[in-house]
Amino acid sequence: MMNFMPWISIAILIYTGYLLIKRSQTHMTLLLSGLAMLFLAISFGVTNFLPKDVKPSGFVVFDIFDLLRSIGTKQVSGIGFLIMAAGGFAAYVDTIGAAKALVDFCIKPLRRLSQPYLILVLGYLIGTALVIVIPSAAGLAMLLLVALFPILVGVGVSPAAAAAVIGTTACIGFAPAAGTANLAAKTAGVEPVIYLVHYQLPVALCVIASVAIAHYFVQKYYDKKNDDIYSQTQTIEAPEESRAPKWYAIFPILPVILMIIFSKLVYAKIQLNTVSALLLVWVLVVLIELIRFRDAKKVFKEAMQFFKKMGAMFASIVALIICAEFFAAGLKATGVVALLIQSANGLGLGMGGMTTVLTVIVGAVTFLTGSGVGAFSSFAALAPDVAASFGGDPAAIVSPMQIASGIFRAMSPVAGVVIAVAGAVGISPMALVRRTTVPMIVAFVVTMIANWLFFIV
Template structure:
């Protein structure tokens, strides 16, 4: 029971700190160390005896070091290389070239809500190669958004579709896909092709159709606002393509995915290509293409700095968070609080009866409280409109 109380207290403090905008990795790291210390006091050491440094203070550091060693060469390095490649593609103008190539055909579609649905599909396709959701969103907002508004779609609908283009975490470059493939003991390309694509095609089609009908319904409901919104924005579309590379640069962001699929067990198993090697090869090819196209060796070398800038930024924002969160999870597991709660819930026979009794008593308590505090009745009614408080008792009570 003590483990449960400590776990709940630490989780509450972590939640408070995160809400107050403290740096999440260090908060999770400190919380993990606190729980490991508490677990050690309760008889569960942070490290197994065969891996112990034989000094408790060093064992705490060794626990985190072991997590770093297990994550950095694998998932951590994958994420950093992907981020570095993505920043490099943006630096040389390849990302903008890809968006320009994909967006140009959309301008031939004159039906606003057909364009809305197609925008979602094209955006989801581009998300496979532009791994930064922020970068893709900004590019689409600068290129497709004015076109949608000029055709009569409301600003809210256009922004909603663009914001949802990264809602599916797809592709070998996805950290979630890497982790899922690791758990399934398969390579990430096989997982992407055999497991993700069949589901993703159905989801993308469903969401695109839903965007067509839902956004049109909302726009018709707010039809009076549309005429004033769309004026004078179509001329801004060209600004999105400033800094875009030549048209053949559009194929550079696709290189890692193409290489990984071609040299995979599903296509050609004679050559084994890892994700990390595929990205490194793609960076080298992109560098050579940039050098041949622009013929400025010093400038081309300078632009490759973006690779390491991107790797460093994603380490501070994502990889460090993963490692610190895993130490936090280790502390939770060592304390045994979550396991205790799960075991207690599983062993409770007739738990539903207790929940029903609590619900009925809670409703009676609200009635009594409302009698003594008339103003609370209005607050309660306001909450009930959004479903926060159930006022009606269950049938049969």
């Protein structure tokens, strides 16, 4: 009878996917699916699903909720707090105009060039670099629509081509700012800055270069074809001129600089924690704002954006990670993970093959739901067990999964960033996806090849 349990769980998994595709609320769908699988495991006599540091309550039903409590406590006090702090810091530097100052500083050199598709490629490269400090795909896209879009259209690039580049700038979410990257680092058991330098950058640089080249030819081809159907373009209004001085552009990247300096990469005698770096720079900027404006009421009100965004990040991302890990615990308890590993061994897939399978699953779910965070967080917790079974590095599995969640989001017609950018330039999401699909497929193929060469072979 135990042999039937994983297959029943797979049926629950498939139904969960169906509900997500139908736009069911992601958090509660994953939570209740995990609950169903854990009750299934109990009905088959499985009781050892608690973490090693959690003692059984004596009643197995209570143990399920002890598991949920344990996951929530661990996430909120660990990676969850890091994600919330990163989101809060990003919101604050955006509120005071420092994020816009950084975007303006990076975009300014493009105004001097006159080669349309070279500017297009450089715009993509600049936008991708900005993801390190502006992790929100939609937030960065809105900034680039104001700062970069007029430049690209002004030199002769079509609005659709400019939109395709802007919509794909955040296809790779970098640590330590992006929530998925921080979760990947935690899952792999490394510091976010080490994950960024050792695991993300080698693959990301290959991907970025290939996507830039693909954009050059794909957008040039479609511009010559000139068959995009435009509707009434929404007015992209420039925000009020930033009150922040130009030198404020340093603040969004200062935590990353400090973390790299005070780490094993540069000066190992002093270690600066990610959250500590974010808090340090936040307090520093608040003090500078007080000196500039001498208006404590105004400055403190803006400083509260840090905490307000932390709360929003808990509701949107950290709570999702908690529900997704609970869902993954159900997959483990019912034997689905063990079945996957056995099947991989039986087919001779090995570490590389299993990595490809999990990455494709994350990509497919992202494409169908438009949510990279939901797809990645649902399956990220499986990576350590899979890696352990093959004697491999968890980062080699979790890194392409994390990158794929951003890649497939950029070519999903139901993704928020795709819908927002398409609407802003007056084309349909499907017309935008037509221009992003080839570059993103190239990105996925290069991701898998580079990850294989760097970390698996």
